[in-house]
Amino acid sequence: MKTKMITIGILLSGLAISLTSYTNRTKTSNYIEETEKIIVSEGETLFKAKCTACHTTTKPEDMSKLIAPPMMGVMMHVKKGVKGKTETEKRENAIDFIVDYVQNPSAEKSMMGKFKVMPSQKANVTVAEIETIANYLYDNFPAKGMKHGKMKKGNKKSGCEAGCGTGCEGNCKH
Numbered sequence: 001m002k003t004k005m006i007t008i009g010i011l012l013s014g015l016a017i018s019l020t021s022y023t024n025r026t027k028t029s030n031y032i033e034e035t036e037k038i039i040v041s042e043g044e045t046l047f048k049a050k051c052t053a054c055h056t057t058t059k060p061e062d063m064s065k066l067i068a069p070p071m072m073g074v075m076m077h078v079k080k081g082v083k084g085k086t087e088t089e090k091r092e093n094a095i096d097f098i099v100d101y102v103q104n105p106s107a108e109k110s111m112m113g114k115f116k117v118m119p120s121q122k123a124n125v126t127v128a129e130i131e132t133i134a135n136y137l138y139d140n141f142p143a144k145g146m147k148h149g150k151m152k153k154g155n156k157k158s159g160c161e162a163g164c165g166t167g168c169e170g171n172c173k174h
């Protein structure tokens, strides 16, 4: 009888321990998910505050009024132009490139033809903020499923006169 009670006791405490660790695990993964969401929304908020005066997030109707390439075009070019042996290395190199470019843009470094060189944003954004923005951009642009070099029929003139970053990269002369 006594041994039975002990066995039940052991079984019960085992159950309690596994239940606790199970709940903790879900708590931890919830916590990680929440933190990731905060990082994404911080990047998005900063990007909207600091960059969307010039860079749009969608393809605008009237390409002739563009002052800077839309962000999906920028990121397509960055991801195509920046190399790395592994995906992690490529991601790091792309983020380093953006962090440097936003502070010190130049025609030599630029991968986007036709537009005037971007004015340095050094005075408007801190390095830490650019890093957050760059991480957000790398993970969210171009949107999944968007292809490089595809061009809608009839869009040739307006799209391609506006230059790269407008979804008609196939026609860019570089």
Ligand code: HEC
Binding pocket: 047, 050, 051, 052, 053, 054, 055, 067, 068, 069, 074, 077, 078, 098, 101, 102, 105, 106, 109, 110, 111, 112, 115, 116, 117, 118, 119, 121, 125, 130, 133, 134
């Ligand atoms: C005053 C307008 C303006 C603002 C604000 C601006 N950009 Fe730009 N950006 C441009 C223009 C114009 C280009 C295209 C010419 C070039 O590449 O320099 C460009 C190009 C880029 C490129 C492509 C670099 C390449 O390969 O040529 C990146 C990356 C970029 N911008 C990131 C940002 C980020 C991040 C911000 C916000 C912190 C930002 N820009 C804010 C005007 C702007």
